[in-house]
Amino acid sequence: MVLFVIILSNLDTSTIPFSKTAKIAELEGAEAGLVLSSGMAATSTAITALAGSGDHMICHADVYGGSFGLFHSLLPKFGIQTSFVNVTDLEEIEKAIQPNTKVIFLESPSNPTMRICDIRKIADLAHQRNIQVVVDNTFAVLNQKPLELGADVVVHSCTKYLNGHSDVMAGAIVGNQTFINDCIDVFRKLGGNLNGIDAWLLIRGMKTLGLRMQRHNENAQRVAEYLNEHPEIEKVHYPGLISHPQHALAASQMKGYGGVLSLELKGGQSEVDQFLNRVRLFTRAVSLGSVESLITQPVAAVHYNVPEEFRVLGGITPNMVRLSVGVEDIEDILNDLEQALR
Ligand SMILES: Cc1ncc(COP(=O)(O)O)c(C=O)c1O
Known part of the structure; x- marks a missing residue:
């Protein structure tokens, strides 16, 4: 390239x-x-x-x-x-x-x-x-x-x-x-x-973009598949999942699905707060795309200023949590999510 x-x-x-x-x-x-x-x-x-x-x-x-x-x-x-x-x-x-x-x-x-x-x-x-x-x-x-x-x-x-x-x-x-x-x-x-x-x-x-993206793609896919089966999770949004409504379109225009995914937790703000407070490997941050894993609740951070009617239009729900999956060892990432959701 x-x-x-x-x-x-x-x-x-x-x-x-x-x-x-x-x-x-x-x-x-x-x-x-x-x-x-x-x-x-x-x-x-x-x-x-x-x-x-x-x-x-x-x-x-x-x-x-x-x-x-x-x-x-x-x-x-x-x-x-x-x-x-x-x-x-x-x-x-x-x-x-x-x-x-x-x-x-x-x-x-x-x-x-x-x-x-x-x-x-x-x-x-x-x-x-x-x-x-x-x-x-x-x-x-x-x-x-x-x-x-x-x-x-x-x-x-x-x-x-x-x-x-x-x-x-x-x-x-x-x-x-x-x-x-x-x-x-x-x-x-x-x-x-x-x-x-x-x-x-x-x-x-x-200089390491290619290497990093390969790892982000792999790690996020594993995380999405794990969360998709988790009883505490209502929904996972990740184009790499076959269950994503536009997976075929994503596959036709992307060669990997990236490191970001969103999940909707069962429950309300209290469950979201508990999850955000319990993760240890994920740092709470509005940013994304870094080597380290990051986590945020869009309605409380990135999309805080987006009026309710537009959040509804965009499908941004209060129980949504966005993960930016980093390049750490995948077992460490999965173990952290497991202990936080337990
Ligand atoms: C998709 C996307 N575009 C643009 C921006 C703005 O970038 P910056 O924070 O570098 O101004 C962000 C920031 O989070 C983003 O997520």
């Missing part, structure tokens, strides 16, 4: 052409890319490069809470409106399209419900109407190539798997050169540049 790492962080971009200053990680088969200071810097830069006042977007409610907040509360102040629909249903997307729709923003697998968007079909539909498709590929990383499936732009929170060690905040945008030039223009005006140390740590983390 070819890795070109372009980082615009500590270079004087006013004197050096961008093509030469470029050091961005090109993992997605894109023509060009840009690394920024966070995943949210990547998403906000990409969207404001694509849409402006009077434009409309389509997204789903089960996306990262920060992206939801950007689309739901901040962008309307600048005249960009978003319709939140169930994007697993093409008819719903079609109904939501307006003459001014410029962007369809997807996260697949979605956060935290692990629903799968049919990127190929959505891109076909979007392109017939001159709409651009942006995919947040943070959860899937190496497991999925949205550009090959027809998406126009990919954004990443490199804070997660790309770095992989919970010690960097960074983001990336990839797409065609013209679009990346537009992003550079926005980025110069808004800021959001990555600092040198984080850039270096990111490059170092990426």
Whole structure:
């Protein structure tokens, strides 16, 4: 695999052409890319490069809470409106399209419900109407190539798997050169540049990305299968499970299913609290994609600011717990979950 790492962080971009200053990680088969200071810097830069006042977007409610907040509360102040629909249903997307729709923003697998968007079909539909498709590929990383499936732009929170060690905040945008030039223009005006140390740590983390993802995929699959049979668990959301309603679609567009999964515990908040307090190997954190296993309750953390009606639309339930399964020994992970659920 070819890795070109372009980082615009500590270079004087006013004197050096961008093509030469470029050091961005090109993992997605894109023509060009840009690394920024966070995943949210990547998403906000990409969207404001694509849409402006009077434009409309389509997204789903089960996306990262920060992206939801950007689309739901901040962008309307600048005249960009978003319709939140169930994007697993093409008819719903079609109904939501307006003459001014410029962007369809997807996260697949979605956060935290692990629903799968049919990127190929959505891109076909979007392109017939001159709409651009942006995919947040943070959860899937190496497991999925949205550009090959027809998406126009990919954004990443490199804070997660790309770095992989919970010690960097960074983001990336990839797409065609013209679009990346537009992003550079926005980025110069808004800021959001990555600092040198984080850039270096990111490059170092990426050296083990392939190894880490293989282990995340294997460990999460084992955890999902174990939890799926557990009497204390109502439901497990993981696209690698044959019981996942979109397993076939996931298998057709992913080559592994990643390290994140969600479970719904039997019971209420008290059972969720007990579980969160009892795990020892899992660290409670809103982040994901690190070598160590992490755990969070979406409604109390990442999706805290998502209004109830959108949580319901996105399938985000109060008894849902999200696990980011790390690269530890699988027996240690399973033993920890077993003792916490006992
Ligand atoms: C899927 C996804 N996209 C984007 C972000 C935002 O990334 P950052 O925290 O690097 O701003 C997150 C953060 O959790 C995320 O989970």
